[in-house]
Structures are given as C-alpha cells and as structure tokens.
Amino acid sequence: MAAIEIRDLTLAYGDLKVLDRLNLDVREGEFVVLLGPSGCGKSTLLDCIAGLADVTEGQVHIGGRNVTWEEPSARGIGMVFQSYALYPQMTVRGNMAFGLRNAGMAKSEIAERIDRAAMTLQIEPLLDRKPAALSGGQRQRVAIGRALVRDVDVFLFDEPLSNLDAKLRAELRVEIKRLHERLGNTMIYVTHDQIEALTLADRIALLRGGIVQQYADPRTIYMKPANLFVAGFIGSPAMSMLEVVTAGGGTLRLGETVIDMEGYDGSVPAEAGRRLILGVRPEHVAIGPETGSDRSARVDLDEPMGSDSLLWLTLEGQTLSARADPDHGLTEGDQVSVRLDPARASLFDAETEIRL
Amino acid sequence: MSDSARSAAADPSGPVPTGPRPRRRVSRGNVMLYGTLIVIAVYYLLPLYVMVVTSLKGMPEIRVGNIFAPPVEVTFEPWVKAWGEACTGLNCDGLSRGFWNSVSILVPSVVLSIAVSSISGYALTAWRFRGSETFFTILIFGAFIPYQVMLYPLVILLRELGLYGSLWGLVLVHTIFGMPILTLLFRNYFATVPKELIKAARVDGAEFWTIFLKILAPMSLPIFVVAVILQVTGIWNDFLFGVVFTRPETYPMTVQLNNIVNSVQGVKEYNVNMAATILTGLVPLTVYFVSGKLFVRGIAAGAVKG
Amino acid sequence: MDETGRPRRPLRNLSAKLAMLPMILTALVVFVGGTLWTVVHSFTDSKLLPRLDWAGLEQYDRLWSSDRWLVSIENLVIYGVLSLVFSFLIGFVLAALLDQKIRFEDTFRTIFLYPFALSFIVTGLVWQWLLNPDFGIQSVLRDWGWDVTVDPLYDPGIVIYGVLVAGLWQGTGFVMCLMLAGLRGIDEDIWKAARVDGIPKWKTYLFVVLPMMRPVMVTALVIVTAGIVKLYDLIVAQTGGGPGIASEVPAKYVYDFMFRAQNLGQGFAASTMMLVTVAIILIPWAYLEFGGKRR
Numbered sequence: 001m002a003a004i005e006i007r008d009l010t011l012a013y014g015d016l017k018v019l020d021r022l023n024l025d026v027r028e029g030e031f032v033v034l035l036g037p038s039g040c041g042k043s044t045l046l047d048c049i050a051g052l053a054d055v056t057e058g059q060v061h062i063g064g065r066n067v068t069w070e071e072p073s074a075r076g077i078g079m080v081f082q083s084y085a086l087y088p089q090m091t092v093r094g095n096m097a098f099g100l101r102n103a104g105m106a107k108s109e110i111a112e113r114i115d116r117a118a119m120t121l122q123i124e125p126l127l128d129r130k131p132a133a134l135s136g137g138q139r140q141r142v143a144i145g146r147a148l149v150r151d152v153d154v155f156l157f158d159e160p161l162s163n164l165d166a167k168l169r170a171e172l173r174v175e176i177k178r179l180h181e182r183l184g185n186t187m188i189y190v191t192h193d194q195i196e197a198l199t200l201a202d203r204i205a206l207l208r209g210g211i212v213q214q215y216a217d218p219r220t221i222y223m224k225p226a227n228l229f230v231a232g233f234i235g236s237p238a239m240s241m242l243e244v245v246t247a248g249g250g251t252l253r254l255g256e257t258v259i260d261m262e263g264y265d266g267s268v269p270a271e272a273g274r275r276l277i278l279g280v281r282p283e284h285v286a287i288g289p290e291t292g293s294d295r296s297a298r299v300d301l302d303e304p305m306g307s308d309s310l311l312w313l314t315l316e317g318q319t320l321s322a323r324a325d326p327d328h329g330l331t332e333g334d335q336v337s338v339r340l341d342p343a344r345a346s347l348f349d350a351e352t353e354i355r356l
Numbered sequence: 357m358s359d360s361a362r363s364a365a366a367d368p369s370g371p372v373p374t375g376p377r378p379r380r381r382v383s384r385g386n387v388m389l390y391g392t393l394i395v396i397a398v399y400y401l402l403p404l405y406v407m408v409v410t411s412l413k414g415m416p417e418i419r420v421g422n423i424f425a426p427p428v429e430v431t432f433e434p435w436v437k438a439w440g441e442a443c444t445g446l447n448c449d450g451l452s453r454g455f456w457n458s459v460s461i462l463v464p465s466v467v468l469s470i471a472v473s474s475i476s477g478y479a480l481t482a483w484r485f486r487g488s489e490t491f492f493t494i495l496i497f498g499a500f501i502p503y504q505v506m507l508y509p510l511v512i513l514l515r516e517l518g519l520y521g522s523l524w525g526l527v528l529v530h531t532i533f534g535m536p537i538l539t540l541l542f543r544n545y546f547a548t549v550p551k552e553l554i555k556a557a558r559v560d561g562a563e564f565w566t567i568f569l570k571i572l573a574p575m576s577l578p579i580f581v582v583a584v585i586l587q588v589t590g591i592w593n594d595f596l597f598g599v600v601f602t603r604p605e606t607y608p609m610t611v612q613l614n615n616i617v618n619s620v621q622g623v624k625e626y627n628v629n630m631a632a633t634i635l636t637g638l639v640p641l642t643v644y645f646v647s648g649k650l651f652v653r654g655i656a657a658g659a660v661k662g
Numbered sequence: 663m664d665e666t667g668r669p670r671r672p673l674r675n676l677s678a679k680l681a682m683l684p685m686i687l688t689a690l691v692v693f694v695g696g697t698l699w700t701v702v703h704s705f706t707d708s709k710l711l712p713r714l715d716w717a718g719l720e721q722y723d724r725l726w727s728s729d730r731w732l733v734s735i736e737n738l739v740i741y742g743v744l745s746l747v748f749s750f751l752i753g754f755v756l757a758a759l760l761d762q763k764i765r766f767e768d769t770f771r772t773i774f775l776y777p778f779a780l781s782f783i784v785t786g787l788v789w790q791w792l793l794n795p796d797f798g799i800q801s802v803l804r805d806w807g808w809d810v811t812v813d814p815l816y817d818p819g820i821v822i823y824g825v826l827v828a829g830l831w832q833g834t835g836f837v838m839c840l841m842l843a844g845l846r847g848i849d850e851d852i853w854k855a856a857r858v859d860g861i862p863k864w865k866t867y868l869f870v871v872l873p874m875m876r877p878v879m880v881t882a883l884v885i886v887t888a889g890i891v892k893l894y895d896l897i898v899a900q901t902g903g904g905p906g907i908a909s910e911v912p913a914k915y916v917y918d919f920m921f922r923a924q925n926l927g928q929g930f931a932a933s934t935m936m937l938v939t940v941a942i943i944l945i946p947w948a949y950l951e952f953g954g955k956r957r
Contacts, residue, residue: 071561072558079555083553085556087557089574098557098570099559099560102566389762390764400835401773403777403789403792404776419797473685476684476685480685482678491685491686492689494689495685495688497693497944498688498694501937502892503892504912505933506692507916507917508920508926509696509699510692513692532688564677595894600917614898618899626797629787636784641779641780645776649768651779656840
C-alpha cells in the first residue's frame with residue numbers, strides 16, 4: 001500500500017502546458033478517479049505517475065519516495081490500458097509472466113503468482129490462449145491480471161473500459177470495484193465517463209486544461225460543484241443554468257419571478273443587482289399543475305427516457321429541464337408550476353464562474 | 357416487419373421489378389474489358405516467352421527461324437554454356453561466378469540493412485528525442501538525391517576505411533542506400549502498433565532492446581518479410597554499385613551478364629545470351645511469383661505517406 | 663525541495679540514441695556531406711584525383727559546350743516526359759480496368775507487374791534482342807510480307823524511343839500498382855453517390871476519382887521522376903549509349919567521366935547538374951507537402 005503525492009507537476013511541450021503546476025494527494029488504499037474531457041491532461045497525468053512521460057517540472061512521490069526520475073518498472077505500479085495492450089504473440093500466461101521474467105523472478109514463483117491471479121479473475125481456462133482468441137472483456141481481464149501478478153502497491157487504469165460495449169462495461173466496473181475492496185490497493189483510474197467516476201471513486205479529481213477543477217468525493221462533486229465547468233460536466237441530463245440577479249435579502253430575481261433561497265448552503269450575496277447563475281439539476285425541479293400563484297413554465301418538449309421522462313420547459317424565457325414521472329400526461333404548450341429546491345441548487349458568480 | 361410486407365417479399369406473384377433486367381456475364385462491355393486485358397497481358401508476357409524459346413534453340417535455328425516460333429529441336433546446351441562456359445574478356449567460367457558473388461553480396465547486405473533500418477524505424481517511433489525527426493527527414497530527402505552525386509565521396513570513404521573493392525564495402529553501400537526506404541517502411545509500420553503496448557512493456561520492466569526483440573519484432577514478421585522481398589530484388593538487380601564498388605573477380609551477376617552479352621569479341625550467341633539473361637532474372641522472378649501480394653505491399657510502401 | 667536524481671539530458675535514452683547512430687551518420691555524412699563534397703569539387707579542375715584547385719565555373723562551361731552532354735540532356739528530357747506521360751496514362755487505364763471487380767484480377771496484376779521485378783540490365787538485354795534488326799520483330803514482320811522498318815536501336819534519330827519502349831514495359835506495372843492502391847483507397851460511398859446521381863462511370867473516373875487521387879499521383883510522380891533522372895543501367899545494357907553518342911544520358915556521362923576518363927571535375931559538375939534537376943522537381947513537392955501540413 002502506498003500513498004501518492006504529486007507536487008507542482010508541470011508538463012509542457014514548448015509553450016503548450018499539458019499539466020500546469022498540478023498538486024494531488026492520494027491516500028493509501030484510496031480509489032481516485034481522474035475525470036475530464038479529452039485533452040484535459042488526465043491520461044498525461046497518469047503517464048507521469050507511471051513514469052511514461054518526461055516531467056518538465058515538479059515531483060511525483062509514491063509511498064513516500066521521490067520517483068520522479070525512476071523507471072516505470074521501479075515504481076511499484078501496475079497499469080491497465082484502454083486498448084488492453086496485450087502482447088499479441090504471447091499466450092495469456094506469457095503476457096502475465098513477461099514483467100516477472102524481466103525482473104528475474106524464479107519460475108516456480110512466477111507460475112504460482114499467475115495461478116493465483118488467474119483464479120482471482122477467473123481466467124484459468126484462458127491461460128494458454130493468444131490474445132487474438134479472446135473477447136474484449138476477457139482481454140481486459142487478462143490485462144488486469146498482468147498488473148495483478150506484479151503484486152504492486154499502486155494500480156493505474158487508463159480508460160480500461162472505454163473499448164467495451166455498454167453491458168460489459170457495467171459488469172467489469174463492478175468487478176473492478178470488488179477487486180479494490182478485496183485488495184485494498186491504491187488505485188488511480190482515468191476515465192471520461194462520469195458514471196464510472198461516480199460509481200467507482202472514493203474521490204474524483206476533475207481536470208480541465210491541465211488544472212484540477214475540483215477534488216472531492218462523488219457526492220460533493222455532484223451536489224456542490226466548485227464551479228460552472230464542474231457543474232456542466234457532471235450529471236446527465238445536464239444541470240440547467242439560469243441567469244438570475246440578486247434581489248437582496250437572500251432572494252433572487254429570475255425575470256419577473258422572485259426566488260427565495262432560504263436553505264441554500266452557500267452564501268447568497270446581500271447586495272441587490274448582482275448577476276449570478278443558478279444551477280438546478282433536473283431531478284430537483286418539482287412540477288405540478290398550474291396554480292396561478294407559483295412560478296409558471298411552458299412545456300416545450302417531452303423526452304421519455306424509460307424509467308422517467310425529461311421535460312424541457314421555458315421559464316421566464318430561459319430553458320430549464322425537469323425530471324418527471326413518465327406518466328405525467330403533459331403535452332407541448334401546457335403550463336405547469338415549477339418549484340426549485342434551494343437546498344439542492346448551486347449559485348455561481350457570473351464573472352468568476354465559482355460557486356458561492 | 358409487417359405481415360403484408362413479408363408476404364410480398366416471399367410471394368413470387370407479388371410486385372415485379374420493372375425496367376430491363378440487368379444482364380450478367382457475357383455483355384459486350386465484358387468482352388471488351390477482358391479482350392483488352394488479355395491483349396495487354398500477351399504484350400507483357402511476350403518478352404519472357406521470347407527469352408525462353410530463344411534460349412532453347414540452337415544457333416542455326418535462330419538464324420533461319422523467327423523469334424516467336426517455338427524451338428523445333430529443344431536444346432539445353434545454351435543454358436549449360438551460359439552457366440559454366442560463357443566468356444567475359446579472358447575469363448570463360450560463365451555466369452556461375454557472378455551468381456555466387458551476388459549471393460555472397462546479397463545475404464549480408466539484406467541482413468545488415470534490415471537490422472539497421474528496423475532498429476532506426478523503431479527508435480524513431482518509440483524513442484523520439486529532440487532532432488530525431490530532422491535526421492529522418494534528411495534521410496528521406498537523401499533517397500531522392502541521384503546516387504551519382506554521392507558515388508565518389510563514398511569511394512573515398514570506403515578507401516579510408518580500407519573497404520573499397522571488398523565485399524563488405526559493397527554491403528555497406530547497400531545498407532546505406534537501403535536505409536531511407538526501409539526506415540520509412542519500418543517506421544510507418546511500427547507507428548501502427550498501439551503506443552500503449554510499448555508503455556505496458558516499460559511498466560513490465562522491459563528496456564529498449566528487450567521491447568524491440570521480444571515485443572515489437574515478433575509481432576511485425578509480415579513487414580520483415582516485405583523488407584526482405586524489397587531488398588533481395590533490389591540488391592540482386594543492382595548494377596551501378598556493383599560496377600563501381602567491386603573488382604572484376606567479385607562482380608555481381610548483373611554486371612557479369614552485361615559483360616557477357618555486350619562483349620564485342622567473338623560471334624554473338626543469342627541463345628546463350630538469353631539463357632544467361634533468364635538465369636540472372638530467375639532469383640527476383642522467383643521471389644516475385646512466390647511472394648505475390650507482399651511484393652506489391654513492398655513497392656507501395658514508398659508511396660504510403662508517413 | 664530541489665529536483666534530486668534528475669538524469670542529465672544527453673544520457674537519457676542512451677540506447678535509442680546509439681541505435682539511431684547509423685541513420686544519423688548516413689544522413690549527415692553520406693547524404694549531406696557527400697553531396698556538399700561533390701558540389702564543392704565541381705568547382706575545381708580535379709582530373710585523376712580530387713583536388714581543391716579552384717577553377718570557377720570552368721567545368722560547367724565545358725559541360726554545356728560538350729555535344730555529348732547536350733545529347734544526354736535532350737535524351738533525358740524526351741525519355742522523361744514521354745515515360746511519365748505514357749506510364750501514368752497506361753498505368754491509370756490498367757488500374758481502372760483491374761478495378762472493375764474482374765475475375766483473375768490477381769493473375770492480370772501479376773502479369774503486368776512482373777517486369778518490375780526484373781533488373782534494367784535484363785530488361786535492356788531482352789529488348790535489345792527483340793529489336794535486333796536481323797532476327798527480331800523487324801525480321802518477323804518482313805517474313806510476314808510487311809516491308810516495314812522496326813530498327814530503333816541502330817538509328818541515331820529514334821534510338822531513345824527504343825529505350826523508352828523497354829523502360830515502359832518494365833515500369834508501367836509499378837505506376838499501375840500505386841494507382842490501384844489509390845483507387846482502392848477511395849470511399850465506396852463515392853461510387854454509390856455517383857451512381858445515384860446518374861453520372862457515367864468514365865466521367866466519375868475522370869472528374870471525381872482522379873482529382874481525389876491527387877496525393878497518390880503526386881507521390882508516384884516524385885518517385886518515378888527521381889527514378890528517371892537515375893536512368894543508367896537500361897542504357898548500358900540495351901545500347902551502350904550508341905549508336906555513337908545517340909542514346910547517352912547524364913548518369914552515364916557522370917560514370918564515364920568519373921571512373922573511365924579520369925576526369926573527375928567533369929563528373930562532379932555533371933552530377934551536380936543532376937542534383938539540380940532533382941531539386942527543381944523536389945523542392946516544389948516538399949513545399950506543397952510540408953508547407954501544407956503546417957497550415
């Protein structure tokens with residue numbers, strides 16, 4: 001088991017900074033997901049931890065040891081890749097033995113470790129096959145096995161499930177979670193899939209442009225996004241963003257409508273007339289029959305999604321989505337009343353985009 | 357699919373397609389197409405045919421007959437003579453010496469040029485450093501420089517190294533001039549190998565040579581075969597380097613063939629000449645017919661942009 | 663904290679740098695160094711041995727007033743232009759014919775391409791025999807009662823066309839192969855779209871497919887042209903430069919002056935001119951290719 005510390009890490013190609021003075025602490029045995037859109041630097045960060053990319057500045061510590069300039073094999077890590085990266089000319093057994101043989105381990109010890117890992121991952125019948133004869137899910141299992149036999153403190157996953165179809169992805173996701181619970185290793189997992197991030201992570205580090213936007217547990221990230229980017233990135237269907245103005249006394253004005261923010265866990269600016277953005281997740285918007293007193297919105301579009309239905313509404317000229325029961329019986333053009341839950345909403349400064 | 361649609365598809369009395377039925381096989385266009393192809397094929401095959409029939413005739417028959425006529429009396433004497441007795445200047449031991457010279461040039465040249473180029477291509481894809489691409493660009497541009505420009509400096513270079521006129525000198529020359537196309541070939545091929553594979557190997561503790569020998573080379577056998585085809589035909593067919601960088605005793609087969617056929621002394625023996633020509637073309641032709649599509653891949657390699 | 667244990671730059675990836683050494687040496691010493699050396703020595707009056715006695719443009723003066731060089735250049739231009747036009751024309755037509763989803767495609771392709779596997783020496787000798795006035799095609803045609811003259815190799819006026827026939831026989835298959843690869847690289851949907859729009863096949867080839875094959879065309883053009891400038895073996899085998907000097911080419915001029923006539927300066931000047939020719943073709947191409955990438 002080992003903790004990981006990343007100190008002021010910068011990686012630049014000429015003027016282009018892929019990572020910019022990045023700091024990240026991973027506790028022993030923690031499962032951390034690096035999440036972000038493509039090009040945000042999450043895979044590069046993982047490569048830096050693995051020793052596969054030349055760091056421009058800063059340091060990487062694993063288990064209290066500065067490994068910034070160590071070879072990947074000397075860092076006590078195992079890595080699993082998106083394309084599985086199995087050696088095509090070797091059998092499954094050969095793939096798993098390769099690293100151990102390079103380390104000069106005794107044959108009996110290698111065989112023993114392979115057997116143990118194969119049992120854990122239930123790939124014993126596959127040991128003498130070549131990767132080409134395996135399905136995608138089996139290949140990824142072997143790739144995990146290859147990391148497993150190394151008996152390392154830290155597991156690094158680089159989008160391991162992205163090449164699999166949706167069903168297999170869900171299955172292996174659960175399996176990885178079980179594996180973590182069983183082994184208790186420190187795991188760092190890169191993905192662009194927020195479902196994977198939210199389900200697997202102890203903590204999520206959301207990256208953009210080589211900078212950590214927020215580093216927190218999934219619940220906090222989802223409920224209290226640190227800024228507009230995080231709020232927009234996390235959650236599907238996406239959070240609705242409403243342009244509002246402070247009206248003093250803890251209230252906001254949305255067009256003609258006044259919204260009381262009583263119960264909001266952040267601070268609502270006292271002065272009136274400040275431009276803010278109110279973020280509300282669709283499931284925190286309650287709709288009901290029009291009453292005349294409540295805020296009234298117009299139904300624009302109904303998107304049935306199986307278990308529930310997404311209603312697109314226009315409220316004071318702004319677009320808002322709400323999760324509703326699929327049997328809501330509303331049609332386009334209907335007027336409904338809308339209630340927002342201030343305790344579960346987020347307020348952002350329109351200029352700095354930071355949550356208040 | 358609805359019930360009515362299914363029955364319509366299954367029922368032969370259902371909707372009938374309108375318009376002329378498209379004709380198959382022996383349309384006029386097809387006759388033209390295959391006719392043209394066959395005529396052109398005959399044109400391409402004719403020289404090979406003439407070579408073979410000429411080499412199987414006696415000189416008297418050649419003097420009276422026409423070159424397209426098959427031999428009346430088949431004789432293998434021209435072949436025997438071409439292989440063992442034909443003269444170049446004062447030497448009269450036939451093409452056999454040139455053949456063995458070519459073999460002993462070919463084998464080390466092919467091995468060395470492929471070894472050096474594949475490693476360069478590997479280093480260029482997986483272990484770039486500042487400036488490595490610049491050297492590669494120079495190398496590729498070098499492929500277009502006429503050899504004539506670099507011939508004399510190479511003569512001097514080899515003389516300084518004490519290799520001028522020796523077998524190893526020529527091997528070195530073939531390695532040098534094979535490098536641009538082969539390095540491009542290997543670089544482009546290795547570039548298609550997922551980067552993650554090399555990353556995985558590094559995590560597994562493999563270093564530069566281990567990754568190449570244990571991971572990359574074994575999974576790239578087809579491209580090595582392509583390279584071998586390219587080099588065997590290229591080096592076997594070389595004339596210029598052979599004539600510049602070897603001495604008469606070590607002339608490769610092409611040079612010796614030219615000397616035999618175009619020697620001004622004695623009576624021209626066309627049947628022997630053609631037998632000698634076929635013998636010289638036999639190695640690349642065999643490689644060509646055996647390798648099939650891999651040969652095509654080899655020559656197209658230069659055209660694939662990297 | 664300071665960066666402890668950071669390896670010094672030049673020592674990083676030492677194996678990779680060592681592995682690339684042969685390539686670097688080839689590029690710098692042979693290609694760049696050798697070329698510069700020859701260009702520099704083309705301005706000297708080197709005879710038997712290379713010397714740095716400056717002679718200005720004297721070698722070039724002599725070169726361009728030499729009949730043999732002028733004939734060589736003329737031959738190269740005729741051979742080059744016709745060889746490009748015909749090998750591309752025939753190559754494209756053959757590729758288009760093979761692209762009609764025909765049966766025995768592999769057989770036909772094998773037949774059209776096999777001469778490319780043969781050396782120029784073999785090619786030259788075969789066609790020397792076929793064009794032999796006493797026993798070759800001419801004699802056959804005359805036996806059949808046609809009083810024609812097919813004797814290019816002994817007619818100074820047309821000898822280069824005799825060489826051209828042999829060169830085309832050898833090299834057209836290569837162009838065809840590149841074109842075929844280009845045709846196969848074109849999206850099937852283009853053909854479907856053209857058929858839906860009711861465009862005749864030949865028009866699709868000419869106005870839709872051909873422009874799309876520009877990259878393959880340009881690459882083939884550069885490779886074939888670079889090959890044409892090097893034309894040497896074929897001449898040596900088929901005509902020996904004769905009759906007289908009627909089929910001389912620049913590459914042969916260089917060789918003869920460097921290694922036979924012991925007049926190195928002339929050889930260097932002539933080879934430098936070959937380099938200039940290639941540069942004229944190569945530089946616009948490189949500009950298009952690499953200038954385009956930057957955009």
